[in-house]
Amino acid sequence: MWEERAERARRDIAALAASGVNLADLHASALAVVQQQVPFEQGCWAAVDPDSLVMTSVTNWRPWPVGQAEYEEYSARFAETEYTGQEPNTFAQLLRRPQSIARMSDAPHREVVRSVRINALLKPQGLEHELRAAFRVDDACWGVGSIFRKAGRDFTDREVEFLAAVAATLAAATRIAVRVGHQTGPASVGPVIVLAGLHGELRAATPAAATWLAEVEEADPGRFSMTLHAVVAQAHAAASGTARARMRDAGNNWVVLQASRLITGDRPEQMVVTVEPATTHDLADLLLLAYGVTAREREVCLEVLSGNSTADIARRLFISPHTVHDHLKSLYGKVGVGSRGELVARLVA
Numbered sequence: 001m002w003e004e005r006a007e008r009a010r011r012d013i014a015a016l017a018a019s020g021v022n023l024a025d026l027h028a029s030a031l032a033v034v035q036q037q038v039p040f041e042q043g044c045w046a047a048v049d050p051d052s053l054v055m056t057s058v059t060n061w062r063p064w065p066v067g068q069a070e071y072e073e074y075s076a077r078f079a080e081t082e083y084t085g086q087e088p089n090t091f092a093q094l095l096r097r098p099q100s101i102a103r104m105s106d107a108p109h110r111e112v113v114r115s116v117r118i119n120a121l122l123k124p125q126g127l128e129h130e131l132r133a134a135f136r137v138d139d140a141c142w143g144v145g146s147i148f149r150k151a152g153r154d155f156t157d158r159e160v161e162f163l164a165a166v167a168a169t170l171a172a173a174t175r176i177a178v179r180v181g182h183q184t185g186p187a188s189v190g191p192v193i194v195l196a197g198l199h200g201e202l203r204a205a206t207p208a209a210a211t212w213l214a215e216v217e218e219a220d221p222g223r224f225s226m227t228l229h230a231v232v233a234q235a236h237a238a239a240s241g242t243a244r245a246r247m248r249d250a251g252n253n254w255v256v257l258q259a260s261r262l263i264t265g266d267r268p269e270q271m272v273v274t275v276e277p278a279t280t281h282d283l284a285d286l287l288l289l290a291y292g293v294t295a296r297e298r299e300v301c302l303e304v305l306s307g308n309s310t311a312d313i314a315r316r317l318f319i320s321p322h323t324v325h326d327h328l329k330s331l332y333g334k335v336g337v338g339s340r341g342e343l344v345a346r347l348v349a
Contacts, residue, residue, distance in 0.1 A: 002037070002158050006165035009033050013166060017173035023047050024220070026177045027059035027143070030170060035061065038147065038159045042127055045145030046226070047174055050289055053091060053141060054230045054245035054257075058223055061147070072225055074121055076199040079229035081116045084237040088115060091144045094134045100141075101133035101164045103155050122148060131155040133163055135171035138292050142174040178290045181252055192275035196259070198236070200229035203270065212249065212275060219250035227257065232271045235259035246278055246286055254278035254286070280305060284347045291334045300327040304340055305348065 012033050016026055027045045035043070043061035048054060081087045088107035094100040104112055112118060122128060132146035147163075149155065190208035197203050205213065216224045227247055234243035241261035249255050259273045278286075284305055288298045296317075303313040314321045328340070337343045 009166050010169040013169050013173050017176040023057045023177045031061045040147040043147040047143050049245040050140040056247035058226045075226045076229045079233040083233035091134045104130040129154045133167050137171035142171045175290045194273045196232045196271040198269040200232040215250035231259045280348050297327050
């Protein structure tokens with residue numbers, strides 16, 4: 001019986017994606033679909049940049065049961081545990097497993113007892129059991145999510161199987177939503193630069209950044225906070241001291257956030273975070289992943305976007321012109337266009 005319900009859920013989620021909804025509406029509706037079969041008290045799903053796993057669009061099931069200040073603190077602690085801590089079942093860990101889904105209770109008991117996520121973030125809200133998944137398709141992760149229950153009501157094996165059965169559809173639907181209404185916007189009047197503390201707390205901002213942040217907060221309260229905490233936490237964890245992520249701003253324009261650790265000054269733990277319009281390459285690279293192209297097709301397409309001829313592409317990639325044409329034909333089919341001009345317009349308009 002659960003297999004039939006999973007198939008029905010997959011059809012419903014696929015229909016949502018086909019209708020052209022944005023990421024927030026897609027995830028809100030998909031959470032409702034899953035909640036019908038796997039009841040939960042609270043849930044949070046997010047789109048991620050597939051290259052960095054930084055969360056870029058967060059959707060909560062019902063308003064999070066804390067105030068704004070508490071949510072800010074929660075976001076900072078969550079990002080720290082997810083990207084720099086030793087938590088069980090991080091999303092990065094799940095992606096290294098054949099099945100990228102797990103209950104907290106599946107982890108070794110000693111890890112659960114020490115879990116900051118459970119003991120410091122969830123139990124104070126009356127939540128204890130967690131089921132989380134990374135939504136992966138074609139070896140790329142497009143979203144992650146957790147659902148929670150109160151003590152004494154752990155998720156069953158069948159419920160785990162149900163979410164696992166719809167996870168790839170959720171990934172594919174999220175990938176489709178990424179392609180909806182994409183655009184790059186004009187540069188802001190002045191640099192958008194913020195100074196963040198060790199845990200991602202905002203310490204200073206340029207005037208342009210203050211304006212940009214206010215617009216993002218008004219359009220989607222709390223979303224930038226989670227992204228800022230995530231990209232800062234990941235930069236702290238990285239040997240290079242940097243991390244980046246692509247996200248949409250309040251005007252639906254794609255921008256690139258880059259966090260870089262300061263190496264001089266009195267507070268070397270601080271991060272400089274810049275926000276810039278996504279370049280043609282940044283956006284095309286993301287969209288080509290979203291259209292499910294192969295690595296070689298991506299290379300050919302980026303050459304086309306650079307204005308290179310078939311002969312030039314063949315020479316630069318060490319393949320024949322005939323092979324270039326084959327890759328282009330496949331690209332046209334996946335992107336839904338019929339010519340080079342349409343391909344360029346679809347990706348960089």
